[in-house]
Amino acid sequence: MAECTAGTVACWITDQANILKNIAATLEPVEKMLTGLAYVIGISFAFKAIYSLKVYGEARTMMATNTSMKEPLVYLVVAAIFIYFPTALAVLLQTTFGEDSVVQYAPINSPNGTLDLFSAGSPVGRPLTMIIQVIGLAAFIRGMILIARGSGSGQQPGSTGKGLMHVFGGILAINIIKTIEIINNTLYGTS
16 A cells, blocks of 8 residues: 555545544443443432332322322333343334344445445444444433433423433434435435
8 A cells, every 4th residue: 555645635534534443443442331331320220219219108108199100110211221221222223223233334325325434345434333323322321311310300391302312313323324224215215
């Protein structure tokens, strides 16, 4: 391979590809850390749910009528999703895409060539895909936290909707290859 001459476009593109590859190389531990963080958050939400159930039980014995089971139940569901994180993610991917695992480099056929960036032969395809998947994982976790916190009394209105959008956007980003394929088929049709 010929050496880059400083200031050329080819040298700039190679430098950018190397930057993306270096960032992607550091993302696998970040992904494992986010998964571990989801487990810890799930356990803390389980404790929060148990405490909320205790408060609900005490309030019911005092004949209070302004108590609700919504908060502890939402915390229990979100805690279960976080504690069984890989299984819950597989279920949500199966629901959204019909496949229970993240698709790795399915061939993307585009009639106008605009999606060549994510093709398997692209030098930045795999690193860019990994970056988007980790961002999607973080968005999914943030969305579930927003959903859980939105169930509490006195919370900001609309946080549950924001949480659902984070969850759905995170699922789309986690499986970015299939998402691009769906968008491509929608815009250009199948051939």
